[in-house]
Amino acid sequence: MPELVEVERYLRLAERVVGRRIVEIDVVDPHVTRGLVSDADLAAAVCGRRVSAVRRHGKLLVIEIAGGPRLGLRFGMTGTLVVDGDAGVDRLLHASAALDDRWARFRVGFAPRGELVLHDPRRLGRVELDPDEESLGPDAATATPAQLAVALGRNRASGGPALKVRLMDQSRLAGVGNLLADEVLWRAGLWPGRPAASLSMPELRRLHRHLRQTLDDLLARGGSHTGDLMAERRPGGHCPRDNAELARAIVGGRTTWWCPVHQC
DNA sequence: TAGATTGTTACCGT
């Protein structure tokens, strides 16, 4: 679910808790911290301290604690952030529509009141202390053309990883997931299976421009599932631009849709 | 019912 644009919405929601003092940590579902941090260590590290800042790095939401560690939230496929009862997004695909209380997996309580809750039906979300940000590439929303070029890889004679695989590689560029990748490549007119290192400079600039524009658009529209391609991302779907039937394949382990006419 | 699903990671093969 949550790709960069959803987590950006979560971030804006989470800004509400900056300055608040944490008084309670409730690991409702031990799954969210399994193998990462014990309940006791987590509570000891953050309880009694204030939230000094919130940040986003790709799909990772970072809550900074004054005089304490960073708290990292990952949302998996269906995680939603809820602050004081308000959800960060209206709805998520492939997750249940309602914010059922049984999906509250992790809760932070503040004094004198208020709470931050991670809702996650499918339980692929995670919470950890001092998450590793070193292994994440530059954030896709602010990456420069030069950084994008580095992320895609150096020029090689031939072969190399597919363009879409590189775009979704969080260690090279942070924030782009399956739906955003398909939408960006469709807008930029680039074939997802194209060797990433084979782009010309004009193509690289075009990709960068569409990456920025797509993130802006879908953030405003409300999510990574609001792209122009989304409704046609199904068997028999057609390209909204030239009406050709869309092609489908597995690229980078994910179902990929593209227009065989204008994406090359 | 069968099939598909926005993410991450371990594992296996080349």
Add this chain to the structure above:
DNA sequence: CACGGTAACAATCT
């Protein structure tokens, strides 16, 4: 060793 493909995780929705 690097890389890519695959399965697993988990639970829901169409």
